Amino acid sequence: MRKRRVILLGATGSIGDSALKVARDIPDRMEITAMAAGRQADKLAAAANEFRPGTLCLADPAGLPELRARLEYRPRILSGTDGLLEIARSPEADMVLVAIVGTQGLRPALAALESGKDLAVASKEILVMAGEIVMDAARRHQRMVLPVDSEHNAIFQCLEGRPPESVRRLVLTASGGPFRETPSALLAGVTPDQALRHPTWNMGPKITVDSATLFNKGLEMIEARWLFDVPMDRVDVVVHPQSIVHSMVEFIDSSVLAQLSHSDMCFPIQYAVTWPDRVPNSLRPLDFPALGRLEFSAPRTGDFPALNLAREAGQTGGTLPAVLNAANEIAVAAFLEGKTRFPGIWECVAAVMAAHRTIPHALLPEILDADAWARTEAAQYLTQHAQL
Ligand code: MG
Numbered sequence: 001m002r003k004r005r006v007i008l009l010g011a012t013g014s015i016g017d018s019a020l021k022v023a024r025d026i027p028d029r030m031e032i033t034a035m036a037a038g039r040q041a042d043k044l045a046a047a048a049n050e051f052r053p054g055t056l057c058l059a060d061p062a063g064l065p066e067l068r069a070r071l072e073y074r075p076r077i078l079s080g081t082d083g084l085l086e087i088a089r090s091p092e093a094d095m096v097l098v099a100i101v102g103t104q105g106l107r108p109a110l111a112a113l114e115s116g117k118d119l120a121v122a123s124k125e126i127l128v129m130a131g132e133i134v135m136d137a138a139r140r141h142q143r144m145v146l147p148v149d150s151e152h153n154a155i156f157q158c159l160e161g162r163p164p165e166s167v168r169r170l171v172l173t174a175s176g177g178p179f180r181e182t183p184s185a186l187l188a189g190v191t192p193d194q195a196l197r198h199p200t201w202n203m204g205p206k207i208t209v210d211s212a213t214l215f216n217k218g219l220e221m222i223e224a225r226w227l228f229d230v231p232m233d234r235v236d237v238v239v240h241p242q243s244i245v246h247s248m249v250e251f252i253d254s255s256v257l258a259q260l261s262h263s264d265m266c267f268p269i270q271y272a273v274t275w276p277d278r279v280p281n282s283l284r285p286l287d288f289p290a291l292g293r294l295e296f297s298a299p300r301t302g303d304f305p306a307l308n309l310a311r312e313a314g315q316t317g318g319t320l321p322a323v324l325n326a327a328n329e330i331a332v333a334a335f336l337e338g339k340t341r342f343p344g345i346w347e348c349v350a351a352v353m354a355a356h357r358t359i360p361h362a363l364l365p366e367i368l369d370a371d372a373w374a375r376t377e378a379a380q381y382l383t384q385h386a387q388l
Helices: 014-025 041-051 060-071 080-089 104-112 125-140 149-161 205-213 215-227 265-275 304-314 321-334 340-357 365-385
Strands: 004-009 030-037 055-058 075-081 093-097 119-121 145-147 167-174 235-238 245-251 256-260
Touching: 004 265, 004 365, 014 030, 014 041, 014 265, 030 080, 030 167, 041 055, 055 060, 055 080, 055 145, 060 075, 075 080, 080 104, 080 256, 093 104, 093 321, 104 119, 104 125, 119 125, 119 265, 125 205, 125 215, 125 265, 125 321, 125 365, 145 149, 145 215, 145 265, 149 167, 149 215, 149 235, 149 245, 149 256, 149 265, 149 321, 167 215, 205 215, 205 321, 205 340, 215 321, 215 340, 235 256, 235 265, 235 304, 304 321, 321 340, 321 365, 340 365
Parallel strands: 004 030, 004 093, 030 055, 055 075, 093 119, 119 145, 167 235
Antiparallel strands: 167 245, 245 256
């Protein structure tokens, strides 16, 4: 039985919380050798005092005095963007779990693969922005990219290494978000408070709004395209409000495999860490009679344009997925600050995508340039189209 030595980037976020739970639950299989966080010095110190990793990184140097004061032992302490890269390269581990919100995780993810470690990827931005580059780096360094997102982890479990030629389509399930049944005429009046109430998953604010617009599912379509090397027209979405079936694979013989469990991120994190083994844990199994029914329906692509925008971005590839991602991030922040209406999010993304000149098979600097361009462009669009 192999014990995974894991570097956890994003230790204080919601995926970080779940990763620590898994480490507590299966200590014989998972050891955390290093941890990084953005700015929550107190929370990072508490986690570090419990797991005693040899290296810590706090991206925001302003919190370093507090981190040092709260630590009950003396680990190596790094800081800033360089610190994140250094920690991802540090030799005392064989896996890096990247769960940093936003685009900050991209370079550390590549550094992990380049330094010979497997990459467990929870941050969507990594594969959305640079899926082609990341998967290519994994092939060159003969390392695994293990998906931690529940949908992709489900597909990974169903595929178990079968080649893309045996797959007819990947079917991502979507909860449909809090506005699954909201009439289209009422979507314009949705408030941030309403958008932050997710029916089945408990997550951070950015991803919760993404679940409400369905941009979360759109980003996942693009991720799936790269992770499993399947063209965009073979990636489908079905609405499944119970969030029990986490995704499915339809094979060329029309058989479908699905992965089911309660909606708890500990499931995909554990499988990424213990793969290819399955090990017992304290997670609650499914009780089918208690579940009663599982429902499926088609997504309302007319009322939620995010899915078609993502399909277009994934099909075009190059710099366009990074542009979609960056514009969406800016628009979501504006919505949460009350600076744009709910439909303003996808209107902004569509406008920025339409204004972009895609560079095909882009290199990392071109992708980062496109990301920066899209942020500026989105901010300008939102100022010009302020709708309150
Ligand atoms: Mg997901």
